[in-house]
Amino acid sequence: GAVVSQHPSWVICKSGTSVKIECRSLDFQATTMFWYRQFPKQSLMLMATSNEGSKATYEQGVEKDKFLINHASLTLSTLTVTSAHPEDSSFYICSARDQRGDETQYFGPGTRLLVL
């Protein structure tokens, strides 16, 4: 149980294009999902909290117009990196919290983004 998937697992795109990453909770419902970013050899940095049916909450320093988040259902959140640039290249990871459970977050496998 508590499986979270992400798609795609990796993507290479040209500078200026937009990239959408999907995060799905496969066997539970998640009113809250989270998007993280990890740079090489660093810890996970929370970017935003995705709330089903409402606007996402962004952490300080994260551009909401740059990183669009949509949480349209209890099992799906999407992160769109708009007008991607090479500095957006990173490892993006989502997590989900089972609405019936405790505060444990279950993580997806991550998406490696490379912007050329």
Add this chain to the structure above:
Amino acid sequence: DQQVKQNSPSLSVQEGRISILNCDYTNSMFDYFLWYKKYPAEGPTFLISISSIKDKNEDGRFTVFLNKSAKHLSLHIVPSQPGDSAVYFCAASASNDYKLSFGAGTTVTVRA
């Protein structure tokens, strides 16, 4: 400001022996603590958690100890196995805010 700290970036232990990973936190509002294991280019895998009403939680080879007065927790892995070689992250959250704060991670290497 780093609210969760893992001061040991790496740990090397012989197979079969105990691995002890340490974590300190500064935010007194944290009341739920978790340990995750992570391999390169993969998402973190949940290992074990503990709520602030307990001081110990055990699951198989993994035991987490919490010392609230010292704002310190530790993860014990015994016996250590080669497959345990990975990066271990300590994380914490407050009950009124489900966001997780992560430590910097400790890379564990289990030697055969």
